Amino acid sequence: MRTPPVLTRGVSPGASAGADSHCAAALASPAPGRRLRLTGALIGLPAALVVVVMASLVLGSNHVSLGQVLTALVDRSDDPGAIVWGSRVPRTVLGLVVGACLGVAGAVMQGQTRNPLADPGLFGVSAGASLAVVLGIYLADVTSVLAILWLAFVGAVVASLVVFGVAALGRGLASPVPLAIAGMAVSALLGAVTSFLVLTDEATLAGYRIWVVGSLSGRTLSGIGPALAIAAAGAVLAVLNARSLDTLALGAELATGLGENLVRARLVGLGAITLLTASAVAITGPIGFVGLTAPHVARSLVGGSHARLLPASALVGAIVLLGCDVVGRLIGGMGEVSVGVVLSVLGGGVFVTIVRRGRMAQL
Amino acid sequence: MKIRSPRRALTAALSAIVATAALTACGAASSSDDDSASDASATSSASAGPWSWTDDTGNAIELDSQPTRVAAYADQALALLSYGIKPVAIFGRVDVASDPRFADYDLSGVAIVGNSYGEIDLEALAAASPQLIVTGIYPTDRKGTLDTSGPYYGVADAEQQKQLEKIAPVGAIKIGGEGLDVVESTTALAESLGADKDDVADDKAEFEEAAQELGEAAKEHPDIEVTQLYADADGLYVVKIADEPETQMYAGFGVNYTDLNPGGDYYWDIYSWENAAKMMSGDVILANVEGYQAKQLAKQPTFADDPALKAGQVYSWNGAAMDYTSQAKQMEKLADLIDDAKDVA
Numbered sequence: 001m002r003t004p005p006v007l008t009r010g011v012s013p014g015a016s017a018g019a020d021s022h023c024a025a026a027l028a029s030p031a032p033g034r035r036l037r038l039t040g041a042l043i044g045l046p047a048a049l050v051v052v053v054m055a056s057l058v059l060g061s062n063h064v065s066l067g068q069v070l071t072a073l074v075d076r077s078d079d080p081g082a083i084v085w086g087s088r089v090p091r092t093v094l095g096l097v098v099g100a101c102l103g104v105a106g107a108v109m110q111g112q113t114r115n116p117l118a119d120p121g122l123f124g125v126s127a128g129a130s131l132a133v134v135l136g137i138y139l140a141d142v143t144s145v146l147a148i149l150w151l152a153f154v155g156a157v158v159a160s161l162v163v164f165g166v167a168a169l170g171r172g173l174a175s176p177v178p179l180a181i182a183g184m185a186v187s188a189l190l191g192a193v194t195s196f197l198v199l200t201d202e203a204t205l206a207g208y209r210i211w212v213v214g215s216l217s218g219r220t221l222s223g224i225g226p227a228l229a230i231a232a233a234g235a236v237l238a239v240l241n242a243r244s245l246d247t248l249a250l251g252a253e254l255a256t257g258l259g260e261n262l263v264r265a266r267l268v269g270l271g272a273i274t275l276l277t278a279s280a281v282a283i284t285g286p287i288g289f290v291g292l293t294a295p296h297v298a299r300s301l302v303g304g305s306h307a308r309l310l311p312a313s314a315l316v317g318a319i320v321l322l323g324c325d326v327v328g329r330l331i332g333g334m335g336e337v338s339v340g341v342v343l344s345v346l347g348g349g350v351f352v353t354i355v356r357r358g359r360m361a362q363l
Numbered sequence: 364m365k366i367r368s369p370r371r372a373l374t375a376a377l378s379a380i381v382a383t384a385a386l387t388a389c390g391a392a393s394s395s396d397d398d399s400a401s402d403a404s405a406t407s408s409a410s411a412g413p414w415s416w417t418d419d420t421g422n423a424i425e426l427d428s429q430p431t432r433v434a435a436y437a438d439q440a441l442a443l444l445s446y447g448i449k450p451v452a453i454f455g456r457v458d459v460a461s462d463p464r465f466a467d468y469d470l471s472g473v474a475i476v477g478n479s480y481g482e483i484d485l486e487a488l489a490a491a492s493p494q495l496i497v498t499g500i501y502p503t504d505r506k507g508t509l510d511t512s513g514p515y516y517g518v519a520d521a522e523q524q525k526q527l528e529k530i531a532p533v534g535a536i537k538i539g540g541e542g543l544d545v546v547e548s549t550t551a552l553a554e555s556l557g558a559d560k561d562d563v564a565d566d567k568a569e570f571e572e573a574a575q576e577l578g579e580a581a582k583e584h585p586d587i588e589v590t591q592l593y594a595d596a597d598g599l600y601v602v603k604i605a606d607e608p609e610t611q612m613y614a615g616f617g618v619n620y621t622d623l624n625p626g627g628d629y630y631w632d633i634y635s636w637e638n639a640a641k642m643m644s645g646d647v648i649l650a651n652v653e654g655y656q657a658k659q660l661a662k663q664p665t666f667a668d669d670p671a672l673k674a675g676q677v678y679s680w681n682g683a684a685m686d687y688t689s690q691a692k693q694m695e696k697l698a699d700l701i702d703d704a705k706d707v708a
Contacts, residue, residue, distance in 0.1 A: 062637035081640040086664025088637075201479045218596030218636055218663060334641065335598055335633030 034303060041301035045315040049096075052322045056092040057084065061329045061336050091216040094224070095322035095339070098216075098280040099290055101231050103317020104238050105276035106291030107298065107309050111245035112269045113176040116299075120291035123183035123270060125277040127190040128159020130286060134194050134208050138201060146223045148211065149282035153230060156278035160270055162186055174252040174262055179270075214287035214340030216325050227279040234275030235314075241268045242306035249304065287340050289347025290317050416555055418534035419548055420500060420511045426532070429557060430494035434476070436517040437462065439497045439536060439549065441684035444468045446553035447562060452491035454517055456480040464684065481519030485526050493531045497552065502539035504629050505606060509537060538685070542612025545685045546570075553686070563687070570687035573694040574616045580698040581617035586706040589697070590621040590645030590671065591680065593631075594655040599666075600631040601642050608685065613697065621645045639665045646671055646708045647700055649680035670707040676700075 058069050062083055069088075072079035079085050105120035113122065121127065132155025136142035142151065166182040198205045244265035247255040256262060280287065297320075298312035324346060325339040414429040435443055437455035441464055444450070453459050453470070454477030460470075474491040477483040488496075499516040500509055514524045515535045527533050536548050554563060581587075591602040591610055604610045604622040606629055614620050621644055624632050634642050648671045650656055657677035660666050671677055678700060683693035 060637045061635040062641075081637075082664040082667060083637050086636075086667075200482055205480075215597060217598065220662065220664065329635070329637075332635065333633070334635065334638050336635040336637075338597065 037300075038302055038308075041312060045301070045312060045319070048319050049315055052319050052326070053092055053096070055326050056095065056322050057088050059326050059330060060088055061332060061334065086220075090219060090221045091325065092322065093221060094219055094283055095216050095325050096318045097228065097231060098284050098287065099294070099318035099321030100314035101234065101276040101280040101317070102287060102290040102321070103294035103298070103313035103315070104235060104310050105273045105280070106293075106317070107295040107306070107313035108238050108241060108245065108269050108272050108276075109291065110295050111241075111248060111306060111309075112266065112273070113180055114249060114251075115176070115180070116296065117292070118180070119288070120273055120277045121187065121286070121288075122180055123273060124159035124163045124186040124190065125156045125274050126281060126286045127187035127194070128155040128157075128162075129153070129278055129281045130208075130212065131155055131190045131194045132158075133211055134197050137208060137211075138197050146226070149224070149227050149279075152282040153278040156274050156281065159186055159190060160274040164267070164270055168263075174256070179266070211285040213338045214285040214343070215338035216284055217336055217338065219283065224283060227282050230275050230282075231279040234272050234279065237268050237272035237275065238310055241265065241272055242310055244268065245306040246304075285340065287321070287343060289343045289351065290321050293347060293351055294320055414555070416495075416534060416552060419537035420509050420535055422511075422534060424495065424532040424534050426494060429555075431557075432492060432494045433556060434488060434491060434493035434496045434531065436498035437465075438499060438538075438682070438684050441465065441468075441689060442549045442686035443497070443553055443556070445566070445684065445686040445688040446550070446558035448553055448556050448558055449473065451493055452476045452488050454478075454483045454488070456517060464681070464689075477517070480517060481514075481523065483518070483523065483527070485523075485530070488527070489530045495556075496527055496531050496533045498533065498535055499538045500535035502537065507537070507540050536685070538608060539606075540608065540611070541615075542608035542610075542685070542690075543615070545608045546612075546687065546690060549685045550687065566687035566691075570691045570694075573691035573698070577613060577694040577698040577701075578617040580701040581619060584701050584704065584706070585619060587647060587701050587704045588619050588621055588645045588708060589647045589649060589701070590642065591649045591651075592642075593651035593653065594660060598633060598635040599639055599642060600633055600654075603630055603632060606630045609682065609690075609693070612690075613694065616694075618697065618701070636663055636665045639663070639669070643669045643671075644708050646674070646676060646706055647704045648672065648677040649697075649700075650677055652679045652681045674705055674707040676704055676707065 057073065058066055060083065062081075064072075064080055064083055068080055069084055072084040076085055102120060106118075109118045109120050109122060110116055112118075129152035132151040133142075133148055135155075136147065136151040142148060163179065163182045163186050166186065167178040170178050170182070198208050244255075244260055247258050247260045248265060250258070252262060255265070277291070294317035295309065295313045298309055298316045301316075302308040302312040321339065321343070324342040327346070328337040328339050328342040331337055331342075411428065413425060413427055415423060415425045417423045432451045433443065433448065434452035434454070435450045437453055437457075437459055440450045440453040444465075450473060452474040454475075455462060456479060458478045459465060459475045460478075474487055476485075476488040476491065498518065500511075501516055502508055503510050512521070514520050515533065516538070518524045518527065524533065534552075536545065536552065538545055550558075550563060550567075554560065591604075591607070593600040593602075601621060601623070602610055603625060604614050604620045605625055610618075610620055614622075621642065623642060623644070632642070648660075648669075650660070655663075656679055657672065657675075660669070660672055660677060666672065683689040
């Protein structure tokens with residue numbers, strides 16, 4: 001999507017696409033409405049996070065009473081069937097980490113491409129991770145979480161490098177379009193190989209199916225240290241990229257004019273996206289919609305300045321992912337519905353609403 | 364447990380859950396009665412003269428003479444082999460050469476034309492020039508409904524099935540309902556294909572002896588409860604005893620299985636890891652070879668207290684072919700497990 005250059009920092013291309021009058025209005029006054037919304041977000045997002053975390057600890061497919069949960073939280077030895085410490089605490093922690101990673105990765109991706117519909121998977125990261133995992137299952141019957149984590153990570157990094165290389169060889173990095181096209185091409189190619197392996201080998205399909213429907217079920221915190229470290233590194237890169245993302249929002253030419261080193265800005269951003277997505281994918285398997293929608297919601301709350309947008313996207317991502325996981329636990333009877341499935345169903349609806357709202361606002 | 368492609372059942376179950384997301388998964392409990400409507404009525408005939416076989420879908424296959432060249436899906440091939448009938452071609456859903464169930468048989472001269480589900484080398488199959496292709500078909504519900512418009516088991520899709528039909532007529536054994544019916548249907552086909560009657564009688568005697576031993580083991584240890592399940596990161600899938608022919612049959616011989624919720628959804632009871640404690644009534648766990656085994660089960664904090672797990676009574680369980688000999692061996696194995704088991708739950 002092409003967007004007209006916008007002359008303000010802090011107004012995202014997405015929100016302002018084709019709405020110059022809007023921008024003018026935003027420029028003219030500090031917009032009391034926005035300020036109010038910002039204050040609301042400052043209080044509302046952390047509050048919502050606390051609510052979701054509490055819901056995640058209290059609610060589940062096994063209806064343990066609130067009292068029992070609270071007792072177990074205080075005294076670990078009084079945990080009924082290890083449900084609180086063995087299941088709910090780990091999946092709450094993992095849900096927060098993965099949601100935040102995807103939210104930030106989505107915000108960086110959308111900033112890099114100046115495309116509000118960009119998904120963290122756009123540069124081939126998810127496809128690379130998926131193929132690496134499938135290859136691992138196919139060739140070596142890999143099942144351990146740690147091995148899958150490293151496979152996903154390596155696959156994501158390799159795919160990113162290939163995409164970056166292809167884009168750099170071609171029309172260069174000034175415009176995000178070659179990166180996106182290279183990403184799509186590489187994703188399609190990797191996806192085809194993945195499909196081929198999965199469809200021709202039932203055993204691989206079996207292992208892959210479990211992994212590909214993103215889920216927080218059955219995960220424990222043991223051995224996820226590396227994933228957390230990778231996520232933290234990605235978060236640092238994202239923060240370092242925040243200023244560049246604001247400049248890039250003005251368009252590559254203006255950004256260069258302002259002294260932005262495009263290659264560096266792209267590399268740091270791509271690094272952030274790769275590391276964040278890889279660690280998220282490694283923990284839960286690929287999960288859609290969070291990376292796409294969290295930045296949207298965050299942007300509508302705090303505006304387009306990435307210094308605010310990145311943490312807000314992290315919070316929204318964490319809230320959405322964990323919230324959907326709680327929903328999935330409650331609608332499966334004695335079983336559960338994977339958070340990836342809940343997100344595909346709910347996320348689709350939410351996304352349509354966002355797109356419609358966006359259009360309405362522009363009108 | 365038969366290799367009933369747990370994943371496919373899971374996928375089906377999951378999609379059902381998603382479809383009825385707002386409703387709790389609590390379908391109308393249909394009766395567990397089995398209407399084995401179409402038992403194989405294989406016409407045992409002499410080698411000369413026309414041959415006919417009405418398979419379990421009701422499809423009558425008529426040939427000019429008794430087929431001597433039979434291609435079969437792995438499970439049915441195993442059964443035929445046990446009756447001394449060597450298929451000319453086998454297709455499996457796992458690698459046939461390394462499938463331990465084939466270890467006792469000499470497969471030289473047999474064309475292996477498929478090693479994963481739905482991946483059948485049609486040219487190689489045609490080159491083996493079979494006169495008959497045998498596979499299985501699984502019911503889609505507890506009533507035993509057979510979806511004959513879809514592909515049979517081991518076949519990718521209806522299109523591939525058409526290709527198979529062009530090579531040779533395709534017949535299916537129904538893998539559902541009462542286990543004994545499945546064994547008898549399989550045996551009737553083997554006899555119709557020329558299995559030696561005396562050998563079959565010997566096999567049957569061996570089967571009956573094993574069934575009796577199993578019954579005695581169960582009777583001697585009435586407190587030993589056996590849980591048959593499949594497990595993975597999503598949770599535990601406990602087999603419904605009446606819905607799996609093997610467990611249905613062994614339960615009939617007296618085995619005390621975990622069967623907490625015989626109604627409801629077909630084939631599995633699904634427990635999230637949070638709900639694991641609700642199914643821990645078994646003393647012996649038979650874990651489907653394709654899912655989590657004892658080591659992985661032990662890593663789930665909510666399953667760590669399972670008495671069978673703590674007592675080291677979790678065993679890998681692979682589906683056996685539905686012939687007398689394979690079933691006899693399977694029952695001997697189960698009888699030993701029950702004999703050796705400690706009552707821990």
